[in-house]
Structures are given as C-alpha cells and as structure tokens.
Amino acid sequence: MPVKLYTGKGILEKHKEQLAELGGRCFVITGKSSAVRSGALADIQRIFEETGTEYEIYDGISVNPSVSSCIEAGRKAYAFQASYIMGIGGGSPLDAAKAAAVFAANPELDEKGLYAMTWNRVLPTVLVGTTAGTGSEVTKVSVLTNSEGRKKSVHHDLLYPVLAFGDPAYTASMGRTLTLTTGTDALTHLTESFFSKKANDISRACSIEGIRNLIPLLEKAADHFDDLTEEDRETIYNASILGGMAIAATGTVFPHNVGYYFTEEYQIPHGFASALLTDDLLSFEETCDREYADAFYERTGISHERFRKLLRKVLPEYEIHLSEETLQDILPRWQNNGTVKNTRGDITSEEIGKMLRRKFPETE
Numbered sequence: 001m002p003v004k005l006y007t008g009k010g011i012l013e014k015h016k017e018q019l020a021e022l023g024g025r026c027f028v029i030t031g032k033s034s035a036v037r038s039g040a041l042a043d044i045q046r047i048f049e050e051t052g053t054e055y056e057i058y059d060g061i062s063v064n065p066s067v068s069s070c071i072e073a074g075r076k077a078y079a080f081q082a083s084y085i086m087g088i089g090g091g092s093p094l095d096a097a098k099a100a101a102v103f104a105a106n107p108e109l110d111e112k113g114l115y116a117m118t119w120n121r122v123l124p125t126v127l128v129g130t131t132a133g134t135g136s137e138v139t140k141v142s143v144l145t146n147s148e149g150r151k152k153s154v155h156h157d158l159l160y161p162v163l164a165f166g167d168p169a170y171t172a173s174m175g176r177t178l179t180l181t182t183g184t185d186a187l188t189h190l191t192e193s194f195f196s197k198k199a200n201d202i203s204r205a206c207s208i209e210g211i212r213n214l215i216p217l218l219e220k221a222a223d224h225f226d227d228l229t230e231e232d233r234e235t236i237y238n239a240s241i242l243g244g245m246a247i248a249a250t251g252t253v254f255p256h257n258v259g260y261y262f263t264e265e266y267q268i269p270h271g272f273a274s275a276l277l278t279d280d281l282l283s284f285e286e287t288c289d290r291e292y293a294d295a296f297y298e299r300t301g302i303s304h305e306r307f308r309k310l311l312r313k314v315l316p317e318y319e320i321h322l323s324e325e326t327l328q329d330i331l332p333r334w335q336n337n338g339t340v341k342n343t344r345g346d347i348t349s350e351e352i353g354k355m356l357r358r359k360f361p362e363t364e
C-alpha cells in the first residue's frame with residue numbers, strides 16, 4: 001500500500017510542508033457542500049495562504065460521480081496548470097479526483113480511453129476524507145458512472161494518491177443515516193475481503209481488527225447516535241481505512257457488484273446497496289467451507305446472528321419487486337464478472353438469482 005497516509009486530529013496542519021513540496025498550484029475537487037460543512041476546506045485554505053499556494057476549486061462532483069464531470073474537472077486543472085490535484089470529501093469526490101488527475105495529465109483523453117487504459121501518466125493526487133466508509137484514500141480504484149449510467153471502476157497503480165489525510169473531526173458533521181450508510185460500506189469491505197479468493201494473512205488481519213472494532217460502534221450509532229464520541233468517530237474512520245487496505249489487496253466479492261445495480265436503478269446509497277446480500281454471502285460461505293466461516297466468527301467475536309441483527313436494523317425495508325423478466329435481463333451481468341469469480345466457493349449467477357428472488361420477490 002504505497003500511500004503516505006496520515007491520520008488523527010489536526011493532521012493537515014502537521015504536514016503542510018509535504019503539501020507545499022508538491023508544487024505551488026493545487027486544483028481542489030469537492031462535492032457541493034461537504035468540504036465546507038466538514039471544516040476541511042477552511043483548514044486547507046488557511047494552509048494554502050500560509051504556504052503561498054495558488055488554488056482553484058471545482059465543486060461540481062455529485063454522488064456516484066460521472067466520467068464527464070471528471071473530464072471537465074481534469075481539463076480545468078490542465079488549463080490552471082495545476083501541479084497537483086486534491087480531492088476533499090467522501091468516496092465520490094475522492095474517486096473523481098483520481099480520475100481527474102488522469103484527464104489533467106492527458107487532456108485529449110475521453111471516456112473510452114480512460115477505461116481502455118491508453119494512458120500512463122497522472123498528476124499527483126492528495127486525498128482528504130470526510131466520510132468513514134469507502135477507504136478510497138488507500139485504494140487504486142476510482143468508481144465512476146459511465147455515459148450509459150452504469151457504475152464502472154478503473155483500477156490502476158497510478159491511481160493511488162501520493163498523500164492521504166484522515167482527520168476524524170471531519171466526519172463529525174455526518175448525521176445518523178450517512179454515518180450508517182458509509183460505516184456499512186466499510187463493514188462490507190472488511191467482510192467481503194475475508195471471503196475473497198485473494199485473501200491472505202495480512203488482509204485477514206485487517207478484516208478481523210476492523211470488524212471487531214466497527215460492529216459495536218455501528219450498533220451504537222444505530223441505537224444511540226447522539227452518544228457517539230470523538231474517539232468512536234476515530235475508531236470508525238480507522239476501520240474504514242483497514243477496509244480500504246484489505247480490498248486494495250483482495251478486491252471485493254459479489255455483493256458489491258450486485259449493489260451497483262441497486263444504486264443505478266433505485267438510487268440506494270452505495271453502503272446500503274453493497275450490504276443487501278451480505279447476510280446471503282455469509283450463509284453461502286458457511287455451506288462452502290464451514291471451518292473458514294467459523295474462523296471468521298471466532299476471530300471477530302461476532303456471530304452470524306449478530307451480523308444479521310445489525311444489518312436488519314440499519315437497512316431500510318426497500319419496496320423492490322424483481323420480475324422474472326428483469327432478472328433474466330440483469331443476471332448476465334454476473335456471469336463473467338471479476339468480483340463473482342473472486343468469491344470463495346465459486347458462486348454462480350444462478351445462485352445470485354436465487355438470493356435476489358428471495359430478497360425481492362416478484363409479488364408481495
């Protein structure tokens with residue numbers, strides 16, 4: 001994991017010289033308001049003034065960012081002659097900053113070229129997280145929405161940021177729902193990574209430590225949100241980073257990719273969409289390799305039942321009914337999919353179909 005990651009309260013101020021070393025022109029990429037609401041932008045602007053850094057802000061990134069907004073941001077950064085790009089926000093602005101860094105260094109590139117990987121240079125990127133979920137700060141993945149409205153990610157070693165900052169104080173402005181959707185995303189990363197064919201001792205250690213710490217705090221956030229302390233926020237944030245490190249090594253497995261469909265079609269936030277089939281993943285893994293699944297429950301200290309209870313508590317009841325026609329239409333998405341192949345136990349798209357029929361029956 002090649003990212004220089006610094007975490008803790010007031011962390012930007014402590015590393016301002018490292019920012020200055022990246023050159024005097026920073027192009028900042030954010031969503032509409034979280035950079036301001038979290039307090040991160042004000043801290044950065046103060047540092048830019050102190051270090052004499054010129055900057056321009058692009059705040060046009062929406063959730064599930066479009067490739068076209070990244071092209072626009074990248075071309076603006078090129079015109080500004082930025083020496084580096086800074087993304088501030090949740091996973092959406094962070095992922096957009098990674099892609100914009102590609103377009104800024106390759107201003108002729110279009111969407112097709114981005115996905116075809118016909119590029120081999122990027123501007124340096126610095127990421128400042130304001131949610132505690134995606135772990136995008138430490139991954140080489142940028143999840144974007146293409147011109148057909150499909151969520152499609154780009155993976156490339158050059159997409160790792162050079163620096164990332166995780167000040168848990170920036171996550172304090174998240175309300176209950178956002179804390180739970182993003183925290184659930186972290187939980188699914190930690191869990192899916194454990195059941196990836198690429199899991200190894202180190203990634204599993206990240207998964208176990210992250211889940212042990214995260215689950216009690218997600219339970220607390222769900223039941224007594226106002227009691228969450230600064231320390232709790234820090235623990236949740238660090239669990240999200242452990243999740244990012246775990247999936248940076250292993251990738252995600254099928255529930256994440258199935259979740260993309262539910263975000264595209266029903267606008268379900270990424271974290272909740274990714275968790276729709278987490279319970280089914282656990283049941284499936286128990287049938288494939290009971291010993292491995294039991295080791296997961298033992299080492300995390302969390303039973304399947306406790307997992308299920310938490311998921312039931314945080315996930316809203318979605319009024320979704322999938323017709324047989326819709327299923328026949330969407331199941332081919334998971335026939336040759338990398339995350340499906342990456343799942344321990346060789347799951348098939350037919351089995352995913354059974355899970356979806358059970359969860360979202362055609363009639364009430």
Ligand code: NAP
Pocket residue numbers: 030031032033034035037038061062063064065089090091092093095130131132133134135136139140141142143170171172173174175178181182185270271
């Ligand atoms: P997000 O989409 O970045 O933001 C969701 C909402 O939260 C936005 O309205 C945002 O406001 C707001 N927000 C952000 N920080 C806040 C704060 N501190 N206080 C109050 N509101 C705040 O959410 P996310 O869940 O972090 O990111 C999801 C995206 O990341 C998805 O596209 C997902 O596919 C992707 N992802 C990427 C990776 C990876 O490895 N790269 C991994 C998992 C997920 P603004 O609109 O104002 O910003």
Ligand code: ZN
Pocket residue numbers: 134185189256270274
């Ligand atoms: Zn995710």
